């Protein structure tokens with residue numbers, strides 16, 4: 001069978017595009033920096049709540065631990081519990097009075113999980129569209 005070179009090029013391009021996209025039940029990430037709407041909301045919540053004051057601009061840790069490491073270890077439930085109630089004796093504040101955080105805690109988790117998994121390659125993300 002003779003295959004036209006155009007088809008081979010088209011196939012190569014299509015697989016290159018796919019390789020740049022990571023999609024799972026939590027998030028979609030394209031080229032490491034473009035994300036779906038929920039994950040983008042998570043990033044905006046992270047910024048608005050100024051978690052970076054203690055956890056570092058790139059989640060790498062400062063006075064608070066590295067969330068890149070923490071999120072590999074703690075469960076979604078533990079994350080939600082810690083952010084909601086804080087660990088006041090250890091310097092982690094409660095965010096239960098912060099409606100933006102409580103309304104978007106699932107999105108915040110998705111964003112931070114994407115960072116922790118290394119699928120989102122830098123802190124600042126933008127919309128896929």
Ligand code: HEC
Nearest residue numbers: 049051053054063064065070079082083087090091092093
């Ligand atoms: C005033 C500083 C401060 C701010 C602001 C802050 N944290 Fe923390 N956070 C800490 C400290 C300190 C700890 C460690 C507590 C401990 O030793 O158990 C912590 C712990 C955590 C943990 C548990 C980590 C683990 O390994 O068990 C999570 C998750 C977390 N913070 C998420 C957040 C998020 C999300 C925000 C923003 C909504 C935030 N933090 C804002 C100081 C802060």
